[in-house]
Amino acid sequence: MSSDSQGKTTGFQLLLAWVFVGVPLAWGLYQTVLKAAPIFN
Amino acid sequence: MFGFLDRERTVAGPGFNRWMIPPAALCIHLCIGQVYALSVFNMPMTKLVGITESVPSDWLLTEIGWMYTLAIVFLGLSAAFFGRWVEEGGPRRAMFTAGMCWSSGFLVSALGVYLHNIWLIYLGYGVLGGIGLGLGYISPVSTLIKWFPDRPGMATGMAIMGFGGGAFLASPLSVWLMEVFRTDTNVGVAGAFVGLGCIYFVFAMVGATIVRVPAEGWKPAGWQPPAIPKKLTTTANVHVNVAWKTPQFWCIWVVLCMNVTAGIGVLGQASVMSQEMFGLTVAAGAGFVGVLSLSNMLGRIFWASLSDVIGRKNTYFCFFIIGIALYALVPQTGALGSVLLFVICSAVILTMYGGGFATVPAYLKDMFGTKYVGAIHGRLLTAWAVAGVLGPVLVNYIRQYQIDVVGIPPAQAYNTTMYIMAGLLVVGLIANSLIKPVDPKYHLAEES
Numbered sequence: 390m391s392s393d394s395q396g397k398t399t400g401f402q403l404l405l406a407w408v409f410v411g412v413p414l415a416w417g418l419y420q421t422v423l424k425a426a427p428i429f430n
Numbered sequence: 431m432f433g434f435l436d437r438e439r440t441v442a443g444p445g446f447n448r449w450m451i452p453p454a455a456l457c458i459h460l461c462i463g464q465v466y467a468l469s470v471f472n473m474p475m476t477k478l479v480g481i482t483e484s485v486p487s488d489w490l491l492t493e494i495g496w497m498y499t500l501a502i503v504f505l506g507l508s509a510a511f512f513g514r515w516v517e518e519g520g521p522r523r524a525m526f527t528a529g530m531c532w533s534s535g536f537l538v539s540a541l542g543v544y545l546h547n548i549w550l551i552y553l554g555y556g557v558l559g560g561i562g563l564g565l566g567y568i569s570p571v572s573t574l575i576k577w578f579p580d581r582p583g584m585a586t587g588m589a590i591m592g593f594g595g596g597a598f599l600a601s602p603l604s605v606w607l608m609e610v611f612r613t614d615t616n617v618g619v620a621g622a623f624v625g626l627g628c629i630y631f632v633f634a635m636v637g638a639t640i641v642r643v644p645a646e647g648w649k650p651a652g653w654q655p656p657a658i659p660k661k662l663t664t665t666a667n668v669h670v671n672v673a674w675k676t677p678q679f680w681c682i683w684v685v686l687c688m689n690v691t692a693g694i695g696v697l698g699q700a701s702v703m704s705q706e707m708f709g710l711t712v713a714a715g716a717g718f719v720g721v722l723s724l725s726n727m728l729g730r731i732f733w734a735s736l737s738d739v740i741g742r743k744n745t746y747f748c749f750f751i752i753g754i755a756l757y758a759l760v761p762q763t764g765a766l767g768s769v770l771l772f773v774i775c776s777a778v779i780l781t782m783y784g785g786g787f788a789t790v791p792a793y794l795k796d797m798f799g800t801k802y803v804g805a806i807h808g809r810l811l812t813a814w815a816v817a818g819v820l821g822p823v824l825v826n827y828i829r830q831y832q833i834d835v836v837g838i839p840p841a842q843a844y845n846t847t848m849y850i851m852a853g854l855l856v857v858g859l860i861a862n863s864l865i866k867p868v869d870p871k872y873h874l875a876e877e878s
Binding site for chain 2: 396397398402403406407409410411413414416417418420421422424425426427428429
């Protein structure tokens with residue numbers, strides 16, 4: 390087995406991974422909520 | 431050279447945190463979810479030559495529409511044919527290949543736009559992109575199920591939620607990229623395709639880098655498999671080449687196909703429906719589509735997580751029973767003139783459409799075990815391809831028939847369609863009720 394799969398996950402790595410996908414997803418969600426707003430007017 | 435893609439190189443060490451896997455899966459699903467937002471390119475691609483308006487040498491919407499159709503067909507084909515390769519080669523190889531296909535599909539399409547050659551677009555987005563879609567969709571599924579044996583529904587729901595979320599991201603991003611690359615002589619589509627291809631390549635490679643498979647025999651700390659397994663949950667495995675010969679596979683196929691057909695029937699026509707039934711403005715109609723997209727995404731994580739508690743079969747019973755009631759209610763909302771009730775009914779229907787996609791991998795795992803679940807899931811996705819044709823055809827043709835032949839006003843032309851969709855859900859309900867545990871004669875020999 391290669392060393393690339395042996396490392397222990399740090400809290401920083403976990404945070405970084407979630408931020409990497411969470412920020413674009415949150416931005417897309419925000420844009421969609423803005424687009425959806427006229428239906429409630 | 432590509433040894434780092436091997437399954438053996440992706441086995442996690444003892445200190446690996448399994449919560450790294452959902453973001454890895456989201457990386458690839460956020461990319462491929464772009465397919466839901468492809469329509470933002472429709473109008474600009476009809477003005478590539480004329481720039482401000484379509485001219486005779488510009489492509490027609492019907493020609494551009496084949497991009498999406500081909501991509502969905504190749505999604506189904508690649509998921510069905512390469513499912514076993516994905517399972518055996520491991521998630522990193524599959525995600526890497528999916529990312530390469532998906533990104534290069536955009537680059538080839540950009541060349542097609544630049545040369546104004548529609549066949550390059552079909553080859554790029556339709557064929558290459560479609561293969562990337564299929565491989566990317568199934569690649570993290572079995573890995574997530576193996577990492578989260580205690581909550582398989584929630585785990586796959588998170589990834590497949592990303593597929594819904596990918597459209598949220600792609601739609602404004604595509605519009606922004608087209609603005610960036612737009613000039614007086616260029617509508618910016620080719621530049622936007624190159625930009626998307628590069629961004630998605632980075633995302634897919636990050637996902638492929640951080641994904642890991644659990645070591646043989648790994649279990650979550652403190653978790654023990656139930657001493658008495660649930661009636662519909664097997665501890666054995668069924669080979670992918672055997673699974674599709676069982677009645678359970680085809681019952682789940684019908685369940686998925688009916689649920690998706692009914693959902694697509696609403697999703698594809700939502701904006702026009704809201705405008706014709708209630709006289710909403712175009713902006714409000716677009717807002718309605720936004721509400722449905724949100725419901726579609728949130729339903730994926732909600733229903734898939736709930737299925738871990740109430741069981742997959744009961745979850746699909748909820749979809750069908752609630753769905754039948756709501757589809758029957760939609761025409762009444764038109765008669766009552768209640769926009770709010772219409773929006774609520776449609777939103778709940780769309781949560782169940784998304785929930786159907788997200789819950790089905792765990793349903794397959796319950797019935798056929800974890801060993802080949804990714805490959806079996808790949809073959810099941812042919813139901814999506816069929817539904818992708820059936821749903822819009824049913825809605826469009828029945829609506830047109832009602833208006834042209836029967837002479838019904840457009841505002842009421844969807845009533846029959848809604849009742850037919852409710853009928854499809856009755857078929858799904860029956861198929862779901864027929865699902866029983868797989869006969870042990872189908873289990874892999876060493877485990878039966």
